[in-house]
Amino acid sequence: MSGIFAVASRGNCMEELFYGTDYHSHLGTEFGGxxxxxxxxxxxxxxxxxGQFKNLFDGFAHKYAGEMGVGVISDFDPQPIVVESRFGAFALVTTGLITNGGELSRRLVAQGVTFSEILNGRLNxxxxxxxxxxxxxDIVRGIENVFDRIEGSISLLLMTEEGIYAACDHHSRFPLALGTKDGVVAAASETCAFPNLGIEVEKQLQAGEMVFFDSGGVRDLVGGRDAGKSICSFLWIYTGYPASSYEGVSAEQVRERCGQALARKDxxxxxxxCGVPDSGTGHAIGYAMESGLPFRRPLVKYSAGYGRSYTPPSQEVRDQIAKMKLMPIEDICRGSRLIVCEDSIVxxxxxxxxxxxxxWDAGAEEVHIRVACPPLMFPxxxxxxxxxxxxxxxxxxIAALEDGAPEDISEYLDASSExxxxxxxxxxxxxGCTSLTYLTLEEMMEAIGLPDFELCACCWAGYDESASARVVSGGHRVGRS
Ligand code: SF4
Structure with missing residues (x-):
């Protein structure tokens, strides 16, 4: 996914823009803008x-100043897009994915619209x-036009001469938070971008909600709706930063509750x-809190000096880097029976x-893997x-057990089934571990603590859109792959 940030300030906003965007670096590996x-x-x-965002944009940050800005860490397209239009020049950053982009762009091209940002033959x-x-x-109707016509999910920030539009689509899968301090208004995918900049969270945009802000404050343009909200549950489990909250629910505390739930049924x-560094750490702390077992680190991550300059293009070399980063501590491993918490298994x-x-190589006696969500079944x-x-x-x-890919996998979704x-x-x-257990969908949803109909859980339960994330006892919801 990608992370987006915007700020409007009475003075130069470059410091907020630079660090606020950089605090989304965990959400993308392709482009910063x-x-x-x-x-x-x-x-x-x-x-x-x-290269690291901070190094790459250091020159830009020292060269330019302004009172408004948008930034992005993108796992997908080069952004921001800047266009000159009948609404004036605007800059746009987005997060999410449009699945009917081919069809929409063909229609626009047939109307004479041109696209200039083609990358590797792919539309931006x-x-x-x-x-x-x-x-x-106008821009408001234009953004509504986007949300009405796309399949997929998009949240966006759009900067004009007058101010910044912030909007989430009808599902708000990828949240946007608004924050303020004296003379500054900001919007961010991750609330962890705010505290070190002295910004306080004001609100989270709701499904379909659109606001406009400048340094003077926030104006509501389109109200949010209760129906249709489907926030990405994976933000709390893995992709979000531990110091962030979504809908006021802390990612780190959800991870602790996941770990506690894993411990309760163990x-x-x-x-x-221990946790698989770093994303399993919060889950492991929760497990330790509940079980009374000591939290220790038989594995640590060597991050110093790696940064993104060492993020290589091929999976093979990425695996090699991952291998070099994780270091076992033999004196802790040797002869120990380990509970190892992991956020998910892809x-x-x-x-x-x-x-x-x-x-094992470091002498562990037993390795028990505990996963903070159900088995991932759908991309x-x-x-x-x-x-x-x-x-x-x-x-x-499933393919190995069934000797092929069955059409109906509903029984495999049921955590109580054989x-x-x-x-x-x-x-x-x-x-190759001693034991393996997962949280069930119900246990994971309980750890998040929001109504299940407000959460997207499609990568565990499937794309029965009518049911969205409404969890049915026993895990039966969908069966088609
Ligand atoms: S399918 Fe999974 S990763 Fe994608 S938005 Fe839904 S919960 Fe998040």
């Missing part, structure tokens, strides 16, 4: 796969959104609990080769962070 409005809009975009979806906006008679005897290859194997349709269906560890397990148990056992054997 800033646009600031002084007398005119200045924009710079860099590939962040080959932020440019598509800009082109959809300028079809309407009966194994162990010597210590493919499982890194967990198997880079974590579990290292713990995300709303961002590009998960892979194809076939790559998912749970789907490989098939689900066999699937988990297949994954355990593949990983």
């Amino acid at each position: 800033l646009a600031i409005r002084g007398v005119r809009i200045h924009r710079e975009i860099h590939r962040i796969a080959h 979806q932020t440019e598509l959104i800009a082109n959809l906006i300028v079809q309407a008679e 009966s194994v005897e162990a010597d210590l609990v 493919r499982g290859t890194q967990l198997k080769n880079l974590t579990i194997q290292k713990l 995300c349709r709303y961002n590009l962070s998960t892979r194809s269906t076939e790559e998912l560890a749970a789907r490989r397990a 098939k689900h148990g066999r699937m988990v056992e297949w994954i355990r054997k593949y990983l």
